[in-house]
Amino acid sequence: MLLENLSYVEVESYLAEKDTILIPIGSVEQHSPYGLIGTDFITAESIAREVGKRLDLLVAPTLPYGMSQHHMGFSGTVTLSPETFTKVIKDITTSLLDHGFKRIIYINGHGGNINPAKNAFDQLKYEGKKGIFTIISWFLLGDVLNLAKELFEDKEGHHATPSEVSITKYLRPDAFKNKPKNEKEVEDKEFYWPLSKEEFKKVFPDGRMGSAPWLATEKYGKLILEEATRATIAEVRKVLKMPLV
Ligand SMILES: [Zn+2]
Numbered sequence: 001m002l003l004e005n006l007s008y009v010e011v012e013s014y015l016a017e018k019d020t021i022l023i024p025i026g027s028v029e030q031h032s033p034y035g036l037i038g039t040d041f042i043t044a045e046s047i048a049r050e051v052g053k054r055l056d057l058l059v060a061p062t063l064p065y066g067m068s069q070h071h072m073g074f075s076g077t078v079t080l081s082p083e084t085f086t087k088v089i090k091d092i093t094t095s096l097l098d099h100g101f102k103r104i105i106y107i108n109g110h111g112g113n114i115n116p117a118k119n120a121f122d123q124l125k126y127e128g129k130k131g132i133f134t135i136i137s138w139f140l141l142g143d144v145l146n147l148a149k150e151l152f153e154d155k156e157g158h159h160a161t162p163s164e165v166s167i168t169k170y171l172r173p174d175a176f177k178n179k180p181k182n183e184k185e186v187e188d189k190e191f192y193w194p195l196s197k198e199e200f201k202k203v204f205p206d207g208r209m210g211s212a213p214w215l216a217t218e219k220y221g222k223l224i225l226e227e228a229t230r231a232t233i234a235e236v237r238k239v240l241k242m243p244l245v
Contacts, residue, residue: 035165
């Protein structure tokens with residue numbers, strides 16, 4: 001069930017029965033020469049919508065832009081500052097709370113969003129807002145990490161991973177027609193986090209972070225998407241069972 005396809009009357013009926021909504025969030029940022037700029041919101045949206053379908057929960061429109069300052073050295077990246085991202089999450093959450101949603105679950109495809117989203121939740125709680133606000137990052141869930149390790153071993157890396165690129169390849173095969181296929185060296189570099197956009201480009205010149213995105217396939221994508229959906233459902237179920245204070 002997609003919020004964008006309902007009328008307000010239908011939202012009222014939904015709220016008479018349920019109090020949960022899923023919001024996919026991602027990023028618009030470089031994913032090396034091998035992956036799509038939209039990787040993070042495409043994966044999060046697809047997982048959130050599948051979870052919504054299977055659990056019969058409402059899914060809000062995707063927030064594609066995220067906190068991607070460290071990727072600004074690469075063309076096409078669009079970032080919100082951490083402050084703006086926190087404010088956007090606060091405003092979305094507050095709007096949904098105003099209508100009676102009580103469990104607001106962000107389904108996340110991008111690591112850089114986690115701290116500013118949690119910052120938003122902390123601020124909302126400090127302001128006395130009631131309800132459960134949480135963020136589920138599909139790529140950090142144990143079963144997904146295990147599958148990635150099984151498929152790609154030490155070539156999964158931390159950014160432009162073959163896992164996320166596989167999902168997008170499965171969902172949008174046409175977008176990969178002109179992407180490179182050659183293999184490169186995979187290095188596990190040591191660095192302090194965070195990095196500025198200049199530092200990031202110096203340490204990771206082609207935008208990969210210890211990953212081998214050329215290993216991505218549609219077949220793996222289907223497999224990882226299913227595992228990510230299943231693992232996310234398990235997390236969402238925990239939130240559904242949680243008593244409201
Ligand atoms: Zn990504």
